[in-house]
Structure formats: structure tokens, C-alpha cells
Amino acid sequence: MGKLYVVGIGPGSVENMTVRAVNAIKNSEIIIGYTKYIDMIDSFIENKKVFSTGMRGELERCKQALQLSRDNVVSIVSTGDSGIYGMAGLILELRKDEDVEIIPGVTASSAAGSVVGAPLMHDNCNISLSDLMTPYELIKKRVKLAASGDFVISFYNPKSHGRPYYLKECMNIIREYRDGSTPVAVVRNALREGQRTEIFTIDSFDDNKVDMMSIVIVGNSNSYLKEGKFITPRGYKLTESSDY
CATH class of the missing domain: 3.40.1010.10 (Tetrapyrrole methylase, N-terminal domain)
Structure with a gap:
């Protein structure tokens, strides 16, 4: 058997x-x-x-x-x-x-998240920008709904030679719902040979740094950078007495 x-x-x-x-x-x-x-x-x-x-x-x-x-x-x-x-x-x-x-x-978003900090600590979703199985109009609809719902978004298959503008267009959709200072991480080859990371904001984001071996993580409205680490708060009530 x-x-x-x-x-x-x-x-x-x-x-x-x-x-x-x-x-x-x-x-x-x-x-x-x-x-x-x-x-x-x-x-x-x-x-x-x-x-x-x-x-x-x-x-x-x-x-x-x-x-x-x-x-x-x-x-x-x-x-x-x-x-x-x-x-x-x-x-x-x-x-x-x-x-x-x-x-x-x-999965790739978890691997990439661990490299840049803790960006996935609150509600988040994965969206593939490959249109081999899913029509691009449906992909954009999902991006819009995820952005309006304030999800942290991890983009799989973010950019290829056959669809060089999808990521830029989807980032423009997210801009309608996020402040320009929202952190964006690009992680290439997460947790394997050739790993490379770059941290941007929505305003400074450069999609030329992205290819099919990359994961792009876009923060929610509360995400921020602390000493170079990408953090999305879970919602714990921190006070001065929380210091150790």
C-alpha cells in the first residue's frame, strides 16, 4: 500500500x-x-x-x-x-x-516577515499578482478590499517581465487608503542563499527593486519602523511602566 x-x-x-x-x-x-x-x-x-x-x-x-x-x-x-x-x-x-x-x-510571507521584524502581527492577507489562474481585474478588486479593510498585505509573484506594471498599479490602489509613511518591505530570497532586504515607505517605494523572487509586505495604518524593524502592533496597551 x-x-x-x-x-x-x-x-x-x-x-x-x-x-x-x-x-x-x-x-x-x-x-x-x-x-x-x-x-x-x-x-x-x-x-x-x-x-x-x-x-x-x-x-x-x-x-x-x-x-x-x-x-x-x-x-x-x-x-x-x-x-x-x-x-x-x-x-x-x-x-x-x-x-x-x-x-x-x-510560507514566504512568514519567512519574509521574520527577516524584517514583525509586520504580520495583526490581521493580514496574501495576494498573488500572477494572473495565470486569476483575472487581473479580480486581483485588483481583492487588493482594494484588503486595503480598505486595513489588512497588512503580502504580495506573492509581485512582478515579472510579462506583467511589469501590476505591482505599481496595485500600490497606487493602496495609496488611496494608506498614509505615505506606511512601511513597505521587499525581501528577496527570504531565509535562503542570496537573501536581500530593503525597507521603503509607500511614498519612497521603488518597484524596480522587485522581481519574482521577492515578497512585498505593505503595512496597515498602524505599522511603523523602530530601529530599522518593521512592526505592526497587535494592540497591547503599552505605558512607561511597560519598560523593562
């Missing part, structure tokens, strides 16, 4: 994977994933069968994972969390009677 683990490997650095994710991969006979994700875990998948596909091969990978899991223990891997822009949803849509276990991981 086989089994399929749908594994979120986190940011891509082994030290930031969960123990449960590592154990699932080590216990699997077959590993399936996007080529770049496979490269991130190559240090502990020696002597295993590996099937990889390029970008946009998600449907093929999921079908293959389910088929192979009928007689083998298989892990299909995604960066971040397998249930946040990962493979968990598609696997469950395609699943018939296969034994499937979803294993979460550290």
Missing part, C-alpha cells in the same frame, strides 16, 4: 524545513517536484527516484504523484506551504482513493 505526502519545504533552506517535512521526504521512495525545488533538497534525496518537470508542469506532476503513490511512498514537494499556492489543492481535486497526507511548511 502506497502513500502520498504533499510537502511544503519552506523557503528552500534545509534548516527552515519542519522536522515532519524532512522525515516525510526521507521516508519516501520517490520524490516529485519542480526542478528548482528538487535542487533545494538534493542533499538528502540521494538514492531515491526523482521525477521533475519545468515551470507550469503542475498538473502533470500531480497526476504522476497520485499514480505512483498507489504502490510507492511518494513525496511531491512545493516551496513554502503546500496549501498556500502549493500542490495540496490540486492533489485533493484529482485524488480518488489514494492515501494523501498534507504537510505544511513556512
Whole structure:
């Protein structure tokens, strides 16, 4: 009897994977994933069968994972969390009677947030600016509603050569609801090799610093910077006596 683990490997650095994710991969006979994700875990998948596909091969990978899991223990891997822009949803849509276990991981917004401070301490949301699966008009509507609701917003897939202006347009939507001093963080390759961070305000934001390997976090109306750290207050009542 086989089994399929749908594994979120986190940011891509082994030290930031969960123990449960590592154990699932080590216990699997077959590993399936996007080529770049496979490269991130190559240090502990020696002597295993590996099937990889390029970008946009998600449907093929999921079908293959389910088929192979009928007689083998298989892990299909995604960066971040397998249930946040990962493979968990598609696997469950395609699943018939296969034994499937979803294993979460550290998603990109959490990873990026930890690098720049504590920007996600209050209500927040993730919005992907990729229009491959979602019409751009719907994306802009979601940005407007999130901004008007004063959510901290983390932008996934913020900018590519095929859609160079989406991020700028969405930031202009947010400007209607935020002060220009609101902090904005850009984190590239969060918690993995090549990590780079820059902190802006809405007024000083430069979208030329952003690419597909970046996460952009826009604060809410109470977010601020303290000694270079991006903080969104949870709402605790601080007084002078709170000092230690």
C-alpha cells in the first residue's frame, strides 16, 4: 500500500524545513517536484527516484504523484506551504482513493516577515499578482478590499517581465487608503542563499527593486519602523511602566 505526502519545504533552506517535512521526504521512495525545488533538497534525496518537470508542469506532476503513490511512498514537494499556492489543492481535486497526507511548511510571507521584524502581527492577507489562474481585474478588486479593510498585505509573484506594471498599479490602489509613511518591505530570497532586504515607505517605494523572487509586505495604518524593524502592533496597551 502506497502513500502520498504533499510537502511544503519552506523557503528552500534545509534548516527552515519542519522536522515532519524532512522525515516525510526521507521516508519516501520517490520524490516529485519542480526542478528548482528538487535542487533545494538534493542533499538528502540521494538514492531515491526523482521525477521533475519545468515551470507550469503542475498538473502533470500531480497526476504522476497520485499514480505512483498507489504502490510507492511518494513525496511531491512545493516551496513554502503546500496549501498556500502549493500542490495540496490540486492533489485533493484529482485524488480518488489514494492515501494523501498534507504537510505544511513556512510560507514566504512568514519567512519574509521574520527577516524584517514583525509586520504580520495583526490581521493580514496574501495576494498573488500572477494572473495565470486569476483575472487581473479580480486581483485588483481583492487588493482594494484588503486595503480598505486595513489588512497588512503580502504580495506573492509581485512582478515579472510579462506583467511589469501590476505591482505599481496595485500600490497606487493602496495609496488611496494608506498614509505615505506606511512601511513597505521587499525581501528577496527570504531565509535562503542570496537573501536581500530593503525597507521603503509607500511614498519612497521603488518597484524596480522587485522581481519574482521577492515578497512585498505593505503595512496597515498602524505599522511603523523602530530601529530599522518593521512592526505592526497587535494592540497591547503599552505605558512607561511597560519598560523593562
